[in-house]
Amino acid sequence: MAASSTAAEASAPVPVPPAGLKEDIAGLYDESSGVWERICGDHLHHGFYEPGDAASVPDVRRAQIRTIDEALAFAAVPDDPEKKPKMIVDVGCGIGGSSRYLARKYGAQCTGITLSRVQAERGNALTAAQCFSDKVSLQDADALDQPFPDGMFDLVCSMESGEHMPDKTKFVSELARVAAPGGTIIIVTCCHRNLEPSENSLKPDELSLLKRICNAYCLADWCSPADYVNIAKSLSLEDIRTADWSENVAPFWPAVIKLSLSWKGLTSALTCGWKTIRGAMGILLLIQGYRKGLIKFTIITCRKPRAA
Template identity: 65%
Template sequence: MTLLFSTWGSRLRLWFGLPTSPGRRNPPVVAERPLAASARGARTTTTVARAARSTREEVDVERLQRGIAELYDQSSGVWEDIWGDHMHHGFYDSNAVVSLSDHRSAQIRMIEEALRFASLPAEDQLKTPRTIVDVGCGIGGSSRYLARKYGAQCQGITLSPVQVQMAQALAAEQGLADKVSFQVADALNQPFSDGQFDLVWSMESGEHMPDKMKFVIGSSGSAGARTTILTWCHRDRTPSEESLSSEEKELLNKISDAFYLLDLCSSADYVDLLRSLSLEDIKAADWSEYVAPFWPAVIKTALTWKGLTSLLRSGWKTIKGALVMPLMIEGYKKDLIKFSIITCRKPEIAQQDGKQ
């Protein structure tokens, strides 16, 4: 399968006038490069250096966000046509052999398992969320599902204008226009008032975030709100490791470049971050074994006639993402890439009488 996909990828590069063995480009990381000093040395001052570095970081983040938006503008229609309106992994039984028809139910099962892990059973009315923000909402699959399940008001945000249009159209088609709404917005600078939501939901968007701290604290969760993050991570480092190996970094760089990932971290890094913010009821788990059939299935659909023709129409960013899908499988097999769930709860605000 990998050989067939590699051959197809080479042909695609030829069709698009690209070299058959392109050199790897570095992912869009924020690099702190030294400033060139002027003849007088004036530009070497700390103030100017910091200002220049800040400007570079802003430009890099803007470039990253533009790339993410364009990637999903191009690919969302292809995805919805083949896989439906849930743009995320499915949750499978370990070592399951599944057919294509099983994958959409597995995606629903992923949502249900995540809610169960976050202690949000539908039968417990005291824990039922009424207001939800879907951070990195895609074409709104989770938003509509959660709104329907809980009777909640749900607002989704994404960087992709095309996804917003598709999400709104699907909501209207499914009779949920009064329950869900979508807008183009930056997850690191959300357009909501503080404390507006009692469930913060993020299904496979955290891996795109260049600042995990701002991602976590900018969620506008109310007192006692639950945050649930399902995201791609790299493996946890051992106590003796200062960093991943050079070979592991090389593989992650190739994947990050195609999928616009920045500052990919481990599940343990997320837990440490949440603890530093004094959040409560922090839980994390590695669900990699439960998503194992996903990427082979995506490759299989990409190699169908419908998949191939859809990819060719979608644009180079989507094709580039398709070409690195075998590397995702390699990353999972090497236990380098992990599919993680991390949940926490915002502390309750003490009442005037001292009770919680």
């Protein structure tokens, strides 16, 4: 696993994804999403907390919804009736928790994509049960080759799917391609720390830890927040902003562990396959990465230039 440290250039070699990566990702979520839903609900991403909340461990679902609200506020997504987004894509949608939330918040049409057909089918069933199918639809599709025309969406969101992308430049390029002129792009993702000026790469022990996390969660190469900024610049995206929310999400995995040790969590564990068990064991590796300052929970926002 490589750790990139310089700007993404158009002439840079295209990363070669590990063989079977897409199938492995789909298989992981096919198997584990039901267990996650029973324990934590329909949002498959970190929760946002105020620093110091670790002792009380607030409601996980409320914290996950707050992550979305904080991301929207950071990106200055308007809620004015005339300017609010009307067409949204949720890239890496899971079972559609974020898709449904965004559609309700803005009264918008929201399309979600995931590599997992099981997730898409479950998410559409939940949407239908809530009588919301006229606003939200999920489908299995590849974020690196999205089945949408150019400029379709005025809000493009990726809530923790970038970690799976073997080609980060292609990933951001696709987000930009489907964004409408003037549209907002939000990427919430785990990165590795920025390199120091004197460093050419991460330390061997850091690379080893990231590789173990990759194996647990079917992740691709990691990159830094600075790498994402450089990619956005190379694509001529505007109003590029980042923030490190690592401290804000620090209580999340301890809260998930606490839920997993509840009766619901323990009985759900009886249905787990090996991929889910491996992912659960990876939680301790993630916590270690955060504590070492190696993993940075990052938000990157930008805008697609308006047409000339």
